[in-house]
Structure formats: structure tokens, C-alpha cells
Amino acid sequence: MNPKHKVYYFRVSVSALVGLVSGLTNAPPLEGLSLFLLAYFLVTPLSLKLWGNELKDVGLIKLYREALGSSLLALLLVWTLVMNMIGAGVAVYVVRTSQNGVYPLQTVDGRTIGPNERPLAGYNAVSLKVSDGKIKDIHVGTYARRSEGLTRLYLGDTKVTLSNNSLNIEGEYNLSFEADLRRMSYLFKNVTLFRNGTLILNNTIRLEPGETENMKIGDAFITVTHDPKGTIHLELDSPYNGTLTFPITVFISSIVEEGDYIYVFDAFKPVWKTRTARVDDSYVIVLPPG
Known part of the structure; x- marks a missing residue:
């Protein structure tokens, strides 16, 4: 067998073994990948010890790069298969x-x-x-x-609707969730929810449960409804000419058109x-x- 092929199959086999162990132990992905990297780099010195004479004409960098993609694929395939079989799957x-x-x-x-x-x-x-x-x-x-008219997409639980010259964003944001509270704080600068249900936005807008407020921020028109249990229902309408500005950037980092698709x-x-x-x-x- 070609010496490089020995390293290739050795590394793929070790990676599959790491995937098996990670799946059986239900290891978190970052820990499993750390174990894979350790095993991946250990294969080269072990290969040199086992087949040193046959590999003397193969550069060290080539040895370390041998089977990188196949090793990762073997790790993920075995790991995913084992997790699915034992019912402890991680997506x-x-x-x-x-x-x-x-x-x-x-x-x-x-x-x-x-x-x-x-x-x-x-x-x-x-x-x-x-x-x-x-x-x-x-x-x-x-x-x-x-689409020719409106294109609708969802970013998590946020609905985004695009047309030729406008953009609509709609969603519900639970202030007990750290990510939702952080997003609303970026939009309104200051968000305070009192125990009695009163919601204060930007230190000036006061909403009781069930109340709705219309406002304009930049070029965007925003409707905010304070639903019970600390949830904000928000709808934003803004002109869109290909450039993203605040407050759209609170929700969207970029819009890319590629082929027949919009990202x-x-x-x-x-x-x-x-x-x-x-x-x-x-x-x-x-x-x-x-």
C-alpha cells in the first residue's frame, strides 16, 4: 500500500473512533471537536513511528494535511449516527x-x-x-x-417582507429572554418593565398591558403593542433602496441577492x-x- 494511503486510512479510522466515543458519551460538540483535533495531530507522529522509513520522502506539512476533509466527515457521520441511534442527538x-x-x-x-x-x-x-x-x-x-411582488422570509421568529422599495419587519419579543431584551434595548435605548406590568421605552414612552403606541424612528414607522406577560409585538415599515440604516440594523445585518435567491x-x-x-x-x- 502507498505510504500516504496508510496515513490516510489511519487518520480516517481514528477520526471515526473519536466520533464513536463522542457519540456514546454524549460529548458537547466543542469537546468532541477538541478531542478530534488532538487525535488528528497525534496521527502524524504515530505514523512516523510506525512507517518512518516509508514516509521519509513525504513532507511533514503534507502528512499533517493528509485526509483533513475526509477525517472531519468521518467524525461527523459516525458521531451523528451514534447520537441518533441512542436518542441523544445534537443538531x-x-x-x-x-x-x-x-x-x-x-x-x-x-x-x-x-x-x-x-x-x-x-x-x-x-x-x-x-x-x-x-x-x-x-x-x-x-x-x-x-418573488416578483413580495418576498417573505423568517429570521428565527421575526418575519421580514421585502418589496421593490420597502421593507417590513414583524415579530414578538419576550423581555424575559436575554436576546430579545438586548435587541429591544438597542432599538429603544432603555427598556424597563415594572412588576405591575407597566412598560417604559426610551424613558419617555409608557405602555400598560394591551396598549399600542405608534412612533417614527429615522425613516421607519414603528407600531408597538405591549402584550401581557412582558411580550412586545412590534411591526416596522421602512423605505428600502438597497442600503440598511437604523433601526433596520437592529434586526438585519445584510441583504444579499444571489441568482434567484435573496439572503x-x-x-x-x-x-x-x-x-x-x-x-x-x-x-x-x-x-x-x-
């Missing part, structure tokens, strides 16, 4: 690229998530900046086929580390192309 999606751009998500087995599916906490696409295969910046979002990305970024981003209890992993 994992992948993007196969080494370049910046916008991409639909894929399942581990390579199926592209369609525009009518939103499995990643209400999202189905990512906007990526990568360097050396590592995430430098990432936003999650949604894509949909462009809309959330203003809030997920947490990421190296190749992995976390969105609620789901994960996105950036894999090499191929």
Missing part, C-alpha cells in the same frame, strides 16, 4: 467552503437545506468570512426564492470558535470543500 449542520460568501446550510451527509426549511433555530443559511479554513466572522440568516442575515452573531458556531442548541461546522 449539527455544515458548510463546505474555504472562501468568503453566503451559503445554504447542509446536513452532515451532504444534503443542501432548502429555502422552505429552517432547522437551525429558525435559520437555513450563513454569511461567512474565513481564513485558513477558520471562521473569522459569521452571521446566520435565511434564504428564499425571489437576509440576522444582526446578532452566533458564538463561534475556530470552525464551529453555536446557535441555541444547534451547531454549524465549516468543512474544507470537496
Whole structure:
């Protein structure tokens, strides 16, 4: 057998074993990936110890790069299979690229998530900046086929409607959720909810449960209804000419048209580390192309 092939199959086998162990122990994705990286780099010195004479003409960098993509795929396939079999599944999606751009998500087995599916906490696409295969910046979002009249998309629980020259945003935001409270605080500067149900926005707007307030912020017209139990129902209408300005940027970081599709990305970024981003209890992993 070709010496490089020995390293290839050795590394893929070790990665599959790591996936098996991670699945059986229900390891969190970041811990499982850390174990994979440790095993991945240990394969090279072990290979040199086992087949040193045969590998003496193979560069060290080539040895470390051997089977990178296949190893990651073996890890994820075995890990996902085991978790599904024992009923402890963690949702994992992948993007196969080494370049910046916008991409639909894929399942581990390579199926592209369609525009009518939103499995990643209400999202189905990512906007990526990568360097050396590592995430430098990432936003999650949604894509949909462009319509002649109105194009509707959902960012999580927020509905976004686009037309030729206007944009509508509508959603309900629970002030007991940290992300929703943070978003409303960006929009209204100061949000205070008292125990008696009174809601104060921007230190000046007072709403009792069930009351509605209309206001204008920038070029946007906003309707806010204070629903019971600390929930805000909000609808925003704004002109749209291809440029995003406040207060739209509280909800949307970018809108990208590519082919027959429109991509809309959330203003809030997920947490990421190296190749992995976390969105609620789901994960996105950036894999090499191929």
C-alpha cells in the first residue's frame, strides 16, 4: 500500500473512533471537536513511528494535511449516527467552503437545506468570512426564492417582507429572554418593565398591558403593542433602496441577492470558535470543500 494511503486510512479510522466515543458519551460538540483535533495531530507522529522509513520522502506539512476533509466527515457521520441511534442527538449542520460568501446550510451527509426549511433555530443559511479554513466572522440568516411582488422570509421568529422599495419587519419579543431584551434595548435605548406590568421605552414612552403606541424612528414607522406577560409585538415599515440604516440594523445585518435567491442575515452573531458556531442548541461546522 502507498505510504500516504496508510496515513490516510489511519487518520480516517481514528477520526471515526473519536466520533464513536463522542457519540456514546454524549460529548458537547466543542469537546468532541477538541478531542478530534488532538487525535488528528497525534496521527502524524504515530505514523512516523510506525512507517518512518516509508514516509521519509513525504513532507511533514503534507502528512499533517493528509485526509483533513475526509477525517472531519468521518467524525461527523459516525458521531451523528451514534447520537441518533441512542436518542441523544445534537443538531449539527455544515458548510463546505474555504472562501468568503453566503451559503445554504447542509446536513452532515451532504444534503443542501432548502429555502422552505429552517432547522437551525429558525435559520437555513450563513454569511461567512474565513481564513485558513477558520471562521473569522459569521452571521446566520435565511434564504428564499425571489418573488416578483413580495418576498417573505423568517429570521428565527421575526418575519421580514421585502418589496421593490420597502421593507417590513414583524415579530414578538419576550423581555424575559436575554436576546430579545438586548435587541429591544438597542432599538429603544432603555427598556424597563415594572412588576405591575407597566412598560417604559426610551424613558419617555409608557405602555400598560394591551396598549399600542405608534412612533417614527429615522425613516421607519414603528407600531408597538405591549402584550401581557412582558411580550412586545412590534411591526416596522421602512423605505428600502438597497442600503440598511437604523433601526433596520437592529434586526438585519445584510441583504444579499444571489441568482434567484435573496439572503437576509440576522444582526446578532452566533458564538463561534475556530470552525464551529453555536446557535441555541444547534451547531454549524465549516468543512474544507470537496
